[in-house]
Amino acid sequence: MPAGMTVLIPSCNRPATLAMTLTGLCFQEYQDFAVVISDQSDTPIYQDSSVRTAIRLLEKKGRRVRQLANLPRRGLAQQRQFLLDSVELPYCLYLDDDVLLEPFVLGNMLRALTEEKIGFVGQALIGLSYRNDYRPQEQAIELWEGPVEPELVTPQCSSWQRYALHNAANILHVQEKLQLTPVTQKKYKVAWVGGCVLYDAQKLRETGGFKFWKEVPQEHAGEDVLAQLRVMKRYGGCGLIPSGAYHQEARTTVTNRKFDIPKELAL
Numbered sequence: 408m409p410a411g412m413t414v415l416i417p418s419c420n421r422p423a424t425l426a427m428t429l430t431g432l433c434f435q436e437y438q439d440f441a442v443v444i445s446d447q448s449d450t451p452i453y454q455d456s457s458v459r460t461a462i463r464l465l466e467k468k469g470r471r472v473r474q475l476a477n478l479p480r481r482g483l484a485q486q487r488q489f490l491l492d493s494v495e496l497p498y499c500l501y502l503d504d505d506v507l508l509e510p511f512v513l514g515n516m517l518r519a520l521t522e523e524k525i526g527f528v529g530q531a532l533i534g535l536s537y538r539n540d541y542r543p544q545e546q547a548i549e550l551w552e553g554p555v556e557p558e559l560v561t562p563q564c565s566s567w568q569r570y571a572l573h574n575a576a577n578i579l580h581v582q583e584k585l586q587l588t589p590v591t592q593k594k595y596k597v598a599w600v601g602g603c604v605l606y607d608a609q610k611l612r613e614t615g616g617f618k619f620w621k622e623v624p625q626e627h628a629g630e631d632v633l634a635q636l637r638v639m640k641r642y643g644g645c646g647l648i649p650s651g652a653y654h655q656e657a658r659t660t661v662t663n664r665k666f667d668i669p670k671e672l673a674l
Contacts, residue, residue: 411496412440412517412605416504417486419447422455424505424655429461431507433468437514440500441471443493447480484620484630484668491616494608501631503602506532509651511589516605519594519647523555526610526642527635529600532654537575545571546581548648549596557643560598560636562670569598573646582649594645599632603652610642619672629668636669 414432418425425444432442442465446452453459453474462472477489487501498517502508512530520528549569560566572578587593614637617630638644 412437412498412500412513413494413496413608414440414442414500414502414513415487415490415494416442416444416502417447417483417490418444418452418504419480419660420449420452421504421657421660422448422452422458424657425452426455426457426461427507427655428502428504429458429465431509432470433461433464434510435508435513436510437517438469440513441473441496443473443475443490445475445477445486445490447477447486451476480625482620482623482625482627482630484617484623484627487630487634488617488620491608491611497608498605499608499611500603500605505655505657506602507653507655508603512603512651515589515592515647515651519592519645520605520607523594523643523645525555525607525644526614526638527604527606527644528594529597529604529635529644529646530650530652531573531578531600531646532602532652533576533579533650534654534656535576536656538579540575541580542575542577545574546577548572548581551594551596551645555594555643555645557640558596559640566596567598569596573601578648578650585648587649589649589651593648595648597644597646599635600646601631602654604631604635606638607642610638614638614641619668622672623668624666627666627668629670632669633672
């Protein structure tokens with residue numbers, strides 16, 4: 408398997424969830440990765456003892472952890488571009504600071520991305536509080552039967568409705584129904600994936616990355632969606648099932664979603 412992944416974690420005022428996210432990284436089967444955290448907290452998050460412990464354990468296991476601050480806050484798109492500018496390795500995983508990963512996730516994502524030679528792969532987040540909330544009307548899935556190909560997806564397309572598969576615990580229910588395991592992983596068509604997305608860093612840069620941050624108000628939503636849509640249009644992207652990414656379901660730090668970037672900026 409090719410070497411070189413940087414895990415990029417934007418964080419703001421959530422030390423408890425960040426500590427759990429970092430702990431999940433400590434026990435990944437694939438180990439050739441570095442970590443970059445970009446903190447925008449009111450009090451530096453690196454002062455939290457649980458965060459410090461998780462960082463020390465990663466370092467003990469040989470993982471390099473860069474502890475950056477990115478202030479003043481200029482919006483999530485700028486935060487993501489700031490992280491992308493730090494990447495020196497070929498692949499970068501954007502991982503939200505409230506996501507817990509099973510040990511197979513990093514290795515399976517990298518394997519799929521390099522097999523297909525596409526722009527990104529993602530694992531949808533599972534909300535375990537919805538474990539018994541079955542929504543068959545939201546569980547349609549389109550598997551890639553052949554090579555993953557570039558797709559044009561916009562808010563006006565019927566394919567935009569694929570997003571419903573990633574609500575609640577839908578992806579968990581589908582993977583259980585299909586009896587999928589990490590060894591029998593499948594690729595499927597997406598509108599976008601939130602919270603856990605691995606990119607070919609060069610392909611992300613070639614489609615503009617998040618440099619559009621200068622064109623949008625500081626309070627916005629959907630910056631990750633627009634970047635994925637642009638990468639998918641040129642290089643292709645997909646979701647992976649089964650997912651081993653669990654949302655900690657902490658309160659969101661994005662409270663003002665009036666400016667939804669994919670609906671405001673041209674693809």
